[in-house]
Amino acid sequence: MSRGPLLSGYEPHRRPRSPRRGRATSTQATLRDVADAAGVSVTTASVALNDVRAGVRVSEPTRRRVREVAKRLEYRPNSVARSLRTQSTQTIGFISDEVTTTPFAVSMLAAAQAEAARHDQLLFVLNVGVDATPAMQRRAVDALVEHRVSGIIYACMHHREIDAPDFLPQRTVFLNARDVTGRHRSIVPDDEQGGRLAATALVEAGHERIGYLDDSAGNVAAPLRRKGFQDVLRESGLGRSASWERSATPDVSGGRDTELFFDLPIDQRPTGLFCFNDRMAMGAYQRLRRLGLHVPDDLSIVGFDDQEFIAAELDPPLTTVRLPLAEMGARAVQQVLDADPATPDEQTVRVPCTLVRRASVGAPPAVLEQG
Amino acid sequence: MSRGPLLSGYEPHRRPRSPRRGRATSTQATLRDVADAAGVSVTTASVALNDVRAGVRVSEPTRRRVREVAKRLEYRPNSVARSLRTQSTQTIGFISDEVTTTPFAVSMLAAAQAEAARHDQLLFVLNVGVDATPAMQRRAVDALVEHRVSGIIYACMHHREIDAPDFLPQRTVFLNARDVTGRHRSIVPDDEQGGRLAATALVEAGHERIGYLDDSAGNVAAPLRRKGFQDVLRESGLGRSASWERSATPDVSGGRDTELFFDLPIDQRPTGLFCFNDRMAMGAYQRLRRLGLHVPDDLSIVGFDDQEFIAAELDPPLTTVRLPLAEMGARAVQQVLDADPATPDEQTVRVPCTLVRRASVGAPPAVLEQG
DNA sequence: CTGAAAGCGCTTACAG
DNA sequence: CTGAAAGCGCTTACAG
Structure with missing residues (x-):
């Protein structure tokens, strides 16, 4: 026929x-x-x-x-007709606080879309700036509501805490952000556990004096990572010193322009360093280089983010903690589609990070061992 | 009230x-x-x-x-009802060959979405892998067609040439790709002009022997960039030598592992180098460093892409050619919305690149001047 | 096994 | 200036 x-x-x-x-x-x-x-x-x-x-x-x-x-x-x-009739568009709204603009967290979007496709859902993607006024945010939400999305994912580039505005539909889930009102579900990375991972990598390599280059910009991830890091040091019976901790803007210049601990007597300086993120680690590499020092011979370094084009491409490649961005994106879609609202204590899902071992962690310098 | x-x-x-x-x-x-x-x-x-x-x-x-x-x-x-009635969804499909997966070209998406919003249109974003089978592509297109998008943007991470499959709706425009069938409109960067920009930057800084680190992976951009580059050299009356040209995989390792021209007598080596992309340039930096050489004192370098987190963060910051990704994304939306089909010779829009001057280009080494 | 009818929520001639 | 009616393209009771 x-x-x-x-x-x-x-x-x-x-x-x-x-x-x-x-x-x-x-x-x-x-x-x-x-x-x-x-x-x-x-x-x-x-x-x-x-x-x-x-x-x-x-x-x-x-x-x-x-x-x-x-x-x-x-x-x-014609799914438009079908949607009208069945009162269900197979559609999810993805509002992003710059994730589409910054390469950084784009894998959340990609994974969310893939998961959506798995459920025969299409994603409307909308980018509102981090500095969007409430009115702008509302307009974005309204557009989505008018298109009768079955739910909204509100994704943030950096792990944040948000006071959810009341114009958000019930079926909204926050991605890489925690809704402090508790009205909506939230999916965040487990930064504290990530901090533990970083510390553990250094401790296991034999380091006993470990420094921390913290974020000075007030990221909500910072205290979490620091806590996990410090907990491991304490549990390992290692000492801490205020002079081993620094903080700076969380970018390359922050890492490069921060004076590290090379003014300390050689037997009192850290032999390992945990940086709040990969970009700071990249900056630290640059500073060491200018000092004629080498990673990991003179200093072992662990970053955070496993940022594409950076972590793996540094010389030597950076050992770092990877954020579970893809898994988080997929989970967000599942949550939106999931009928039963989570019980209150399940409102916030924390997804674990993983350690990516590369070449920036080695044994502590031998000369210092005997110091 | x-x-x-x-x-x-x-x-x-x-x-x-x-x-x-x-x-x-x-x-x-x-x-x-x-x-x-x-x-x-x-x-x-x-x-x-x-x-x-x-x-x-x-x-x-x-x-x-x-x-x-x-x-x-x-x-x-309810825009679903309105769409059914007016026979017009205010909706555009954005299919991407990995652009949402790779941070690299994500600004095309962001700009497209912003432009769409300006026209009260929402974007459906769909990611199909570069290695998607025709069947998978078709499924993506079908989903969009069933949702009655008013048009489709087919975006590619890298500048490509594509033999448009016949299941694409009439109102499809290619973004960062050229449809060789000529059936659809295409928006691509002007790589040739970008190559001219790079060469000009080096020539104007006084370099007379300029090398080129080409892409060996067959990117369609490569011959275009090379042509623009070579045209400028010729027009400037500069010589060329096969021994000044290398090609490698277009990534950091390609740039790092390629032997440059330091085996040549000092008065015959290039003093400037144009790299096919920023990652290769980053690799070249690493190689120079291992050789104890400095940018730009020993070698001036120009990259291509102005890749975020790389170009500006290198030490020294890299002078490079910026692809007009955002403008391309916006243009794609305009084309989709534009009622009148372009005249045949306007089927392909070439958007110019711009030069971003940073610190990796300097004067040629003085010692070589007298060579 | 098959079909006529209602209705999802709008917009838009058309008639007052 | 206002309203009744038709119809966009489907799905789904309901009745044969």
């Missing part, structure tokens, strides 16, 4: 309505077109194509015929 | 239909709800809210009343 390609002749429409129908150009075939061409009712065509109660609702030959016609006419169901 | 917040009482629905309507929870108000509460017909409510022929179609007092009620009920028009 292959009567040639695209839009070949079939029985003319019985439909008397629009005279515009020349069918010359590529008007999309409707379900009615299919039904007419197959000689069945629209009801039957619908059922046949959707396989509702397959085999019993519609006879197999009819089903086949409808499907063949649909194929021949290149029928594509 | 502020009768309290959300869903406060108004005249009960005359609508006898669904008994499900408890209105207890947050059911979205419909236009009919608004009309009932305002004591007008649905027609009038629609016209009042949409400002059709403002002032003449509906009296000002009526208009105001309807709007007040709409506000009180937190009415949000």
Whole structure:
């Protein structure tokens, strides 16, 4: 029954309505077109194509015929009509606080989209700046609500805490941000556990004096990472010294321009350093280089983020903690689609980080061992 | 007329239909709800809210009343219904060949979304891998077509040439890719002009022997950049030598592991180097460093891409050519929305690159001048 | 197994 | 200036 390609002749429409129908150009075939061409009712065509109660609702030959016609006419169901009828668009809104703008956290988006596709959902992606006014945010949310998305994911580039505005629909989940009102579910990385990972990597390599280059910009991740880091040091019975801790802007210049501990007597300086993020670590590399020092011979370094094009490309490649951004993105979609609201104590999901071992961690300098 | 917040009482629905309507929870108000509460017909409510022929179609007092009620009920028009009726979803599909996955070209997406918002359009974002089979691509396109997007943007991470599959709707535009069938419009960066920019920067700094580290991976941008580069050298009356040209994989290792020209006699080596991209330039930095050489004192370097977190963060910061990704993304949306199909010779839009001057270009080493 | 009918929530001629 | 009616393209009781 292959009567040639695209839009070949079939029985003319019985439909008397629009005279515009020349069918010359590529008007999309409707379900009615299919039904007419197959000689069945629209009801039957619908059922046949959707396989509702397959085999019993519609006879197999009819089903086949409808499907063949649909194929021949290149029928594509109109999900707009379907959505209106079923009161369900297969659609999720993804609002981002710059994640689409900054390469940094884009894997959240990619993973969210992939997970959405797995559930036959499409993603509307909307970028509002970090500095968006409430009015701008509201406009973004409204656009999504008007399109009747089944839920909204509000994603942030950096782990943040947010006082959720009240114009957000019930079915909103925060991604890489925690809603402090507790009204919405939140998915965040487990920064504290990540900090533990970093410290552990250094401790296990034999370091006993470990410094920390902290963030001075007030990221909510900072105290968490620091806590995990310090807990491990304490549990390992290692000392701490205020002179081993520094803080700076969380970027390359922060890492490069911060004076480290090389003014300390050689037997009192840290032999390992944990940096709040990879960019600071990159800056620390640059500073060491200017000092004629080497990683990891003179100083072992652990970063945070496993940032693409940085961590793996540094010389030597950086050992770092990887944020579970992809998993977080996927989880966000699952949460949005998940019917039952989480119990209160499950409102915040913390996804664990992983350690990526590369070449920036080595044993402590031998000369210092005996110091 | 502020009768309290959300869903406060108004005249009960005359609508006898669904008994499900408890209105207890947050059911979205419909236009009919608004009309009932305002004591007008649905027609009038629609016209009042949409400002059709403002002032003449509906009296000002009526208009105001309807709007007040709409506000009180937190009415949000249902664009699904509107789309079905008007046969126009305000929606564009953005299919990406990994752009959402790789931080690299994400600004195309961000700019496209911003431009779309400017036209009251929402973007469906879909990521298909570079290695997606035709069947997978088709599924992505179908999903978009079923949602009746008004057009599709097919974005590629790297400048490519594509033989457009025939299942793409007419209104598709390629972004960062050229459709070789000529059936669709394409927006690409002007790599040749970018190559000219790079060469010019070096020539103007006084370099007379300029090397090129080319891409060996077959990127379509490579011959274009090389041509622009070489044209400028020729026009400047500078010589060329095969021994000044190398090619390697377009990443950090490619730049780092390629032997440059330091085996040549000092008065015959290039004093400037143009790298196919920033990552190769980053690799070249690393190699020079191992050789104990400095940028730009020993070698001036120009990259390509102005890649975030790399170009500006290198030590010294890299002079490079910036791809007009944001402008390209915005143009793509304009093209999709643009009713009149371009004339054949306008099928491909080439957007110019810009030079970003930083610190990796200096004068040629003095010692070599006299060579 | 099949079809006629209602209705999702809008917009837009059309008639008053 | 206002409203009743049709219809966008589907799905889904409901009745045969």
